[in-house]
Amino acid sequence: MKKTKIIATIGPSSDSPQVFAKLVDAGVNIVRLNFSHGGYEVQQNRINMIKRYRDETKKPIGILLDTKGPEIRTKTFKGGEATLVQGAQFILTTRDVDGTNQMCSITYDGLPNDVKAGDKILLNDGVILLEVVCVDDTEIVCTVIIGGVARDRKLVSVPNILTTLPVITERDIQDIEFGIKEGVDFISISFVRSAQSIKVVKQILQDKGAEHIKVIAKIQCSNAIEKLDEIIDAADGVIVARGTLGVEVPIAKMPRLQREIVSRCNRSGKPVIVSTHIIESMINNPLPTRAEAIDISNSINDGADAVMLSGETATGKYPVEAVKMTSSIAIETEETRDYQALLEAHRKHKGNKPADIVAYGACRAADDLAVSAIICPTNTGFTAGVVSKFTPQAPIYALVYDDRVQRTANLFSGVEPIMFEQRNEIMPLIKDSIETLKELGKIKVGDTVLMTFGIPYSNRQTTNTMKIHIVE
Incomplete structure (x- = not known):
């Protein structure tokens, strides 16, 4: 089976039931709903479609709600765009004006208070570079260092500057409450700058009785790199958002940063997703570039649990083909990995927690015995x-009794979550786990399998036992 999980963004190219079913057949495990685009009615229709598919197929397709976050964007230009010339003056203003090649409005009124002369500002997803000359209450006067075409509603980045933007916007809170009502499985928080964003969202979920929803931190600004460890500790998972992060940090540093973020998440046992420009050429072409294929493989070898497709499946011409290609690259990569070397490399990071030591021992025994499966009966997905x-x-x-846990456990690399009636006694748990997997054709008579779980089984996050079993 494919170990690496694929997250697909649903959009106009993929929100019909026919195309969506093909995406799942091609290898999609989780779907992303981008709340930067589309109103509640559109998103509601997509959620209803996903739920109908789940009911019909019993496949644990999780739903990830991606918040817009506290971002800064340009407003509109006359004609939709303006060409900024190197060396020219250009003004960013909080006043509402029709944008020209001399001035445009921005969405964040506080930016004049956050920047000073000499600071750098990036427009149009990093294509245009400005340097601040002077600032007043409403206007930021800049010199164009690198020119280009500025367009409507494009991202404005201020690298290495701590803005006074709210950690969570009112719109984000409304979107999160909508997601709670609709039963989403994951909420990703955009433009996370510290652990505070994660704590605020988790408090909202707790207040609404929705602690089961997993909170994913999107690493996409330079401030987040400085607080990376506290963000990983607070979050349930991380997205390496390479597009916007690559605007704020030098491109030459991006390979190292990606590996570092993935490695730190691996050591913490938090699932990590690599996103943006995964197989982007397939938005318009039926095949990817060789560089994109190698990039996907390298991301998996770095330790990514999942890769996330954006425009490829949301608006591209070849959404199903993009997923098929990503799946085939993942499978090819996984078949040639040196799992013994990976296990040895993990040894020094296993820590001294009982669950880590037992899990590492289980994986070591599984490798030595060449077992057919590792079986994890689990209440919360923790053991898996x-x-x-x-x-x-x-x-x-992962044998689970809660369909919400089934969907969230589906984010972990190599894990196939399967619904299983809850057992409180250990011997029936072992016997029925084996029988369930035999009936599903996952294991057969004569196979050596390894089970790991916690005793007492009703306790959460207490992985402390492993058992080697010959299937009869």
């Missing part, structure tokens, strides 16, 4: 997640 952390070669079957 901690086993996944050590990248075993054997498939990991």
